[in-house]
Amino acid sequence: MFADLNSPALQPESIKAGLIPEITICEGLRMKLDEMFSQEEKAYRKIWGTTSVVQTDKSYVFFSNQWLYLAVMCKKYAQALYQYCDFFDNHMRADTDVMNCVKAQDYSGSAYVNLFDSDDDREYMKKFINGDPEFRPGKNLVNTGDKIRSCKDIFGSCVLAKMDVPNASSAYLGNLVYYLAKRPALYDELEIEISGQTEVLDSVIKLPAVVKDCAKAIVDYIYKLDEFESIVERIEVMDQSVKINTGNTNGLLPEGNWLRYMFVRPSSGMFDSESSSDKTRVFDTEYLIKVNDKEYRCKLTTEWVGTEITEGAQGNNYLQALIKLVGRYYSDVLEIKEEGGIYYLHVVKREFLISDLPDAFDSVFAERYITSLLTKPFVILTGNSGTGKTRIAKQFSQYLERTIDGKRNWLIVPVGADWTDNTKMLGFYNPLEAKYVSTPILDFILQAIKNPTVPYFLVLDEMNLSHVERYFSDFLSAMESDEEIPLYKVSSEKVKDEEETSIPEKIRLPKNLFVTGTVNIDETTYMFSPKVLDRSNVVEFKPEKEAVLSLITGSIDVNDVSRAGNGVAEGFINLAAMIRNGVCNVGQLKLKHVLEFLDSIYEELQESGFEFAYRTVKEIRQYFAAACELQKEEFNLTRTMDEQIVQKILPKIYGDRKQIGELLNTLEEKCQRGIEGDSEEMTLSLKKIEQMKKRLDKYQYASFM
Structure with missing residues (x-):
């Protein structure tokens, strides 16, 4: 239920004052922010190009668009923190028995214990309430005299402490982040909008000063980009390790296999062991490294020569070798710079350009399809069987393919004649087993929600083999209204699927989800209603004669599409967000x-x-x-x-x-x-x-x- 607020993955990025960008907000998003402030405060009005004024109950606050940048920088921490505030306000504050336990600090009382599914959640909430300084900044939630402070105030003080905002007049930033954390869909939209204008989200990442932590941060980022595909020619698989061979680099690096201990495999004694000093010799994170079509489980070793990256070159030569490799093989998207003894990872985002597309998309139909996807996240491709509808959708998904946690960002699902309700898409709750029976589509949507800056492509193949309205109406309405789709309503306990993965009670379709439906027109299929057609662009595929006949003399492999360069998929979703806003x-x-x-x-x-x-x-x-x-x-x-x-x-x-x-x-x-x-x-x-x-x-x- 709750996240560890000390988790490194949640911490806001370090902010350099000189790198805070100028932010402009499109009219559509500004209106949504206006509505948010109207609900929470009295008013919100733009008075200059990038400055607004917020009228509160007590006074007014000048509001710079740079605050929106700061809000996005702390989004992960804010959303995790809000879970505590929301649970306390909705499940604890009004319960007299629970509050008696809290005021008496009796965290073993049944009223308190029964609220939570796990000991971890009980302990996390206890630390949140007591203001444990090693868990969160700020004061105890219970004031002197047993008065309970406002969760919003606690939230604001935590955020301001984490963001290290020095000016007291900026305290309203805490309120802004709180309101956004209450509205995850708007928060996602803001994140995408800002990432589309600047390199903020990833471009200036402060790297840790400790060598092993710095190395892990770099390794994690390039793994996220392409799972080491760009450096696969330097990877060698050994019996107990996977190493980066620095030999034969034409002068880039000295000979000697400086990174010979980079990864260890399960066959190594280091994989699960600890050293005599009780300091782990490997990081917990597992990587799947693909070499010659085989995958190898590995962990990154912590045994990097040197301790601080400010030490001499001989002391951190492993790290310097890694940095040089990044400079050689990822120069199109990454650059590591040293500023004042601190290393920063700079990320270059790339624009999505139609001129960069491979030959497979050199047709009017493909261009219309891509334009339609940018316009709205639901497109219908129609035409006779075999005209290439599914192929073009699959190829475009492959072109913008990203793999995160071993899962790719596209999915093709054939629709069946037995799709008579939405359970084939979103699953259902099985009360006999107290489990949620999930589907590949729901799992895919949950994956998209976790990665809002990456586009996810869902292709429903032969969509009209069943009555579309019967299984797709909830989905279609949610796309239009941005309302949540309820999945189940049972007890307050977290529902899990067969693989023990927690399933939320309801979901909101993420803005980075793009749905394509292919439609064959013949006597075995059902027609679409005007409601469905009105909510999409309908692109009719009719292959051009020259393209079909060229297969006689040309290549038969029409499915081969190379993946776009790093950053292009993110560029596509940024462009879509800009247009829809x-x-x-x-x-x-x-x-x-x-x-x-x-x-x-x-x-x-x-x-x-x-x-x-x-x-x-x-x-x-x-x-x-x-x-x-x-x-x-x-x-x-x-x-x-x-x-x-x-x-x-x-x-x-x-x-x-x-x-x-x-x-x-x-x-x-x-x-x-x-x-x-x-x-x-x-x-x-x-x-x-x-x-x-x-x-x-x-x-x-x-x-x-």
Whole structure:
């Protein structure tokens, strides 16, 4: 339930005043922050470009956007700390028997003991309440005279102590972080927004002064990036160890295998043992190192020559060798710098560019698919069987693949005809065994929640083999509303799945989750309702003749896609967050042309019952923003409007000649004129309208699919 507040993984990053960046917040996120402060305080209003004022019950506070940066820097610690505050306020404060135990410091009393599932949780809460200085900063929760302090005040003092904010007027920072910790989805969105503007989140990491801890911090980071793939040519597997061979580096490092004791394997006596001084000789963390398609379990040894990294080169030569290796093999994304005797790890994030994509994505369909993903996290790919829908979704996932804790960030799940409710997606609680029966999809979502700055791609293959609304309606609604999805409601005890993993009572779909549904159209499948079509971009796949015939003379392996460089996956999610938060670099004159075109077709659509609403207009604007960012100088207004007509407007149109005959004629006429005059037609839309009209003539009925 509770995390150890002393865990190194939770501690806020060290802040260097000169490196605190200027932060701008897009209008969409600013409105959400405005709503948060309106709920918690009296008002929040922007008064200058990056400064706002918060009106509290007692006074007002000038609020700099840099505070949002500080809030993101302490996010992990804040969310762990909030769990204590929330539990105390909701499960303990109003219970007289429990509070009597707390005031008497009787932590063996049954009223207190029965609140918790484990001894660790009881002990952690005891330390939190008593203000144990080795557990958290700040005062005892129980004041003199047995008065109970506000958890929000305790929270604020802990955060300020951890962040080492010197100015007393900055005490309101504690309130800001508290309000954000109450709203994990907004906190995630803020983190992604800020990481998209700066290199804050990872770029300036202060490395420990102790050699072995510094080495572990560096090793952990490069393992997180690519599981040592970039240095695999330097890795040698021995009977009891895995070493980094520094020989034959063309002068980069001296000969001598300086890193020969870097990792130990289970066959080594060091793997589980301790030295005579009771200091562990290996770190607890296990790594899976892949060499020649085999995986080897290892632990990083603590036996690094030297103690402090400020010692002479001979004293820390192992570490210096590691730093040089990082400089050689990870220079595109990492740089280790020394400033005033302190080492910092600088991370270079990379922009997601359409021009960097491999040849597999050199098609109009692929570009439309990627633009749609950036616009909204749910895209439908439709077309005949074998046209490459699943392949393009899989290839894009592979291109942005990241592996964290041995699990990759994409999942393809075939939908079955027996998907009659949401249990196939999100599982269910089994009361007979008091266990939650999880699913690969739920496990995948929980993994995405833990890693908000990495994109996660879920592909539902052949989505319409069952009625989509029966199993997907909760999911779809949660995507739109940002509301939580309840998974179960039983006792206050933590529910676990078959593998003893804790399952939360409810989940909120993370912003870094991208869902693609593939759809085959034939007599064995079900059609989509207007509700589903209205909430996605529908990209129809029709392979180009040249691409198909080229397989005769070209390579048959159409599934081979190289992984993007380090930082590109994060760049993709940063771009998506920016677009969904309202950033749009399409000029106002161009947007006026878009508005005029939509206005010209609205009445005809309304008369036939297919008018679009606020959601559609918002998503069309976001699509234009995404296309503008991806295409840069090649951005074309008419072509982008053409894509949105065929992906957002036409999919909802269906009926007989009386219902849609005249409407199709009107849309055809509008699309022939283009959006900026008579210079360019909307070819995609015209082709689809012609196809629908032919069906109408032949069958007296037509629909998009």
